Amino acid sequence: MISPKNRQIALDWLKAFNTKDLEGLLHLYDNNAEHYSPKLKVRLPETKGLIKGKDALRSWWKDAFDRLPTLHYRLVSCQLDIVV
Template identity: 35%
Template sequence: MSTPDPQSFANDWVQAWNRHDVEAVLQHFHDDVEFTSPVAAQVLPETGGVVRGKEALRTYWTTALALVPALRFEVVGVYAGQSVLVINYRNERGGLVNEVLIFDGDQVREGHGTYGPVSRPASPR
């Protein structure tokens, strides 16, 4: 399987996040997506850090954005693999984060937010 054009996808992704447009970000995700994040475990402890389904992902991201109104991402690098994109970005606190996205066709089936120790507490992704 192939991935979408890495740079175009990353540009759309970061622009949507910087507008705080959760619906635009969600357009890239399958309805039955699974997303893991240590921040999800903090924002929605009942998830244990694993968010299943687009509706649950919407709830997570909407809740997280309310907690971080200054959210802003800057893409540092984009890496493509076979059906995988990794978006390396700097968050509003200056922390580096990797978003690992596994595709099924042109939509994300599985995603993983990965954080360094400085980024983890205040980033909603």
């Protein structure tokens, strides 16, 4: 079961992403956040799929918003809390 706090973070992330609110999305990340994606590995091979920090996240998400304006996520389930 997911905690109410983490569920709200997930909902806030979805809302920010789906409304293309770049600053709202970035607000949910730590300044030193790391993001791994196989899509990054393909699109930006020099990253080996990993970007670090808000500047890199800003660039990645802005590019995604520009390239894929109709991309939309929806919450299907929240099943697990992980603290890293």
